[in-house]
Amino acid sequence: MTIATWPAELPKPERATWSSLLQEARLRRASDAGPAGYRRRFSNVAKVVTLSVLLDADQRARFDNFFEHDTKKGSLLFRMPDPTTDGWALRTSGGSLLLTSDDQPMLIAAMWLCTFGDQLPTETIVGIDFRKTFTVEVMP
Incomplete structure (x- = not known):
């Protein structure tokens, strides 16, 4: 069985609505x-x-398709880039960027294996965009 992957065309989650806790x-x-x-x-x-994501109409359709079909309405596991570390530049203990041989910053690649949690996606309208708010359970 293939594990679905979070669509790359969707934006990173908003920082203002972020919260995280461990299960008891x-x-x-x-x-x-x-x-x-x-x-x-x-x-x-x-x-x-x-977390929440702010989506335009095309991104909203892609999110809905991912939820409905790829994860079977939230019942299947999926891989998602870790929004807290994925794509961040690596640094030395002194704070300097670590660079590749062609002077590009080395980036962290971190993925979560998760499923949609108890709060399934809810949608609110923000101007002409759509905010989807939901929980994910990140597997240990």
Whole structure:
């Protein structure tokens, strides 16, 4: 089975709506006195990321097609460039850019394996554009 890939023609997620949290991996133990204790429930958990993309009409159609057909309405895994690191320039510990032999900056390539989360895409209109807001669960 082939894993779908986030369409390259879609813009990067907006920074203003970004939020990220880990799924709860602990199990709370009640105690008769004192603070509650915790133990691990799972060895690893997904990261839940809420994000939005601002799309023109063509990009909106591409997003809808990706969601409806490529991920079967959000039920299949897909690969997505990590918006927090993919495409960023590598730097030395002193802050200088790392360059290739032809003096181009070396870029980080980072992909997530994820699925659409509990909040499926919702759409709002912003002028002549469309904002899609949704969550993805990034696999560990």
